[in-house]
Amino acid sequence: MNPTRSRILKSAWSLLEEGGGNAVRMSDIAKAAKISRQALYLHFPNRAELLVATTKYIDEVHDIQDRLKASRNAATGEERLPLWIETWGNYIPTIYGVGKALIAMGEADEDATAAWTDRMAAVKHGCAAAIAALKADGRLTEALSETEAVDFLWTLLSVGNWAQLCQGCGWSQERYIEVTQRIARETLVRG
Amino acid sequence: MNPTRSRILKSAWSLLEEGGGNAVRMSDIAKAAKISRQALYLHFPNRAELLVATTKYIDEVHDIQDRLKASRNAATGEERLPLWIETWGNYIPTIYGVGKALIAMGEADEDATAAWTDRMAAVKHGCAAAIAALKADGRLTEALSETEAVDFLWTLLSVGNWAQLCQGCGWSQERYIEVTQRIARETLVRG
DNA sequence: TTGTCAACTTGACACAGTGTCAAGTAACTC
DNA sequence: GAGTTACTTGACACTGTGTCAAGTTGACAA
Secondary structure, eight states, rough: HHHHHHHHHHHHHHIIIIIIGOOOOOOHHHHTTTTOHHHHHHHSSSOOOOHHHHHHHHHHHHHHHHHHHHHHHHHOOOOOOOOHHHHHHHHHHHHHHHHHHHHHHHHGGGHHHHHHHHHHHHHHHHHHHHHHHHHHTTTTTTSSSHHHHHHHHHHHHHHHHHIIIIIIIIIOOHHHHHHHHHHHHHHHBBB | HHHHHHHHHHHHHHHHHIIIGGGGOHHHHHHHHOOHHHHHHHHOOOHHHHHHHHHHHHHHTTTHHHHHHHHHHSSSSHOOOOOOOOHHHHHHHHHHHHHHHHHGGGGOOOHHHHHHHHHHHHHHHHHHHHHHHHHHOBBBOSSHHHHHHHHHHHHHHHHHIIIIIIIISSOOOHHHHHHHHHHHHHHHHHH
């Protein structure tokens, strides 16, 4: 890949990871990438697309597809559910910074919202697959419809919840995964 | 109360309720209140404090203290938990607009963040009281420490989760309350 | 050697939104 | 009639985004 472009993306990523969120300005990224602010616009048309490109870059670097294999290969729905939670739950800290920035742009920029909505839709698909596997085994709770179960699991696994527990309440990443897995089992698995 | 001041707060509230969130500008509020933009600054020093005042105004209008009585008077922890969830859960839609705006200001403005953090701390106290009642009855789950139980309940009841389920996934308010009550019981009540 | 092209730089500017300041006005009160 | 309060109008500083125009620099080619 274009070396300047990847230097920009790396800089954006590390600045966002420091928790700046929406406070990370184009000029900050430019400075970190040792480039003029205007030169950023030679590579990305605007801030939103830079952020979107940053999430894609992070996915590439971490080979997210590979990570998902483990949970897809689970034999039963009951095994798949905690594996999926572990996989996604452990990926959250990585994309938290960019996610925060994209969410913060929110209303203001449609592209940014669309990008984040897209990514969250992908997560929802992961949830749907886990729930479907559970249902196929006849182990899905009767208390919720399949759709509702997907909605709830997706909500349970939201970036906001991770941030509140791990950043706000000081939970360790391990404890977060453990507890979330237990909650999911208790509320979604029959019996 | 000062009639202009309350006209401003009403205008701010209704604009925020329409879902504008951070997109609601000072000039929009001024226009809605039929006042000049500059006159807003005669009543509120800045946007953050106007938003904060708006939340307080909403609380006053809805007499939130009164609403809380029901759950406080519950005989047992097991009764108190669903009552608390119902009370707070049904209040969320009311403050959602302002909350969204305050959250969106986030990083940018310390006052705004502080104000929202304050309000969420109050909710956490409600959660803590419910959990404490449960523990006093010896009905708190063994799987979580008391602190963890409070953190989790607080997270479960977050505005973000309500928004995701009721605004994003199209759940009805009633179903949201029902399901949340069930989840809380299954994961926090022993046996 | 000269020409050209791409990547980048510097500097200026338009635009939106917040917050400030100064001067003026209209009504109500003493 | 003087002063006070609540408000108005208009101008302006500041921050951050995005645009534009005119250079500079280095590499590669004829």
